[in-house]
Amino acid sequence: MKKVLLMILLFTFLTMGVAGCSFSDYQPERQTPLEIAVENPEVQDFMNQYPNADMLLDYYPESEIEVVLPLVRSQCGDETIDTAELYKVTLIDKETQEKIATWISWREKKIECVVKNL
Numbered sequence: 326m327k328k329v330l331l332m333i334l335l336f337t338f339l340t341m342g343v344a345g346c347s348f349s350d351y352q353p354e355r356q357t358p359l360e361i362a363v364e365n366p367e368v369q370d371f372m373n374q375y376p377n378a379d380m381l382l383d384y385y386p387e388s389e390i391e392v393v394l395p396l397v398r399s400q401c402g403d404e405t406i407d408t409a410e411l412y413k414v415t416l417i418d419k420e421t422q423e424k425i426a427t428w429i430s431w432r433e434k435k436i437e438c439v440v441k442n443l
Contacts, residue, residue: 358382358412358414359382362427362429367439367441371425371441372416375416375418375423377418378417378423380415381415381416381417382412382415384410384411387410390409394407397411397428397438400438401428401440402438403437403438406430406437408430408432408433409431410431410432411428412428412431413427413429414426426440427440
């Protein structure tokens with residue numbers, strides 16, 4: 326009986342150890358629009374230059390996309406942009422009024438473009 330119990334405990338610890346090793350390198354996908362935006366080098370440069378800049382987040386659901394899509398295409402200089410949901414992450418330095426905006430396609434979780442001084 327002791328051998329069986331010892332084997333069960335050993336198996337449990339080994340299983341937990343293997344599971345822990347296999348999941349320890351797990352990197353979750355970028356999930357938030359803010360995380361996606363701040364990974365962009367232009368946005369990082371802006372944040373370094375203006376560390377006190379305010380950050381605004383705008384969300385455009387599928388029901389509003391037709392209204393905002395012409396603006397996005399114009400600002401990005403790309404008439405082929407076509408997406409169901411968009412986020413716009415804007416950083417504004419109050420002191421200088423410098424701005425940078427990042428348009429993010431939420432379906433693809435990718436930056437469509439970065440626009441400075443809108």
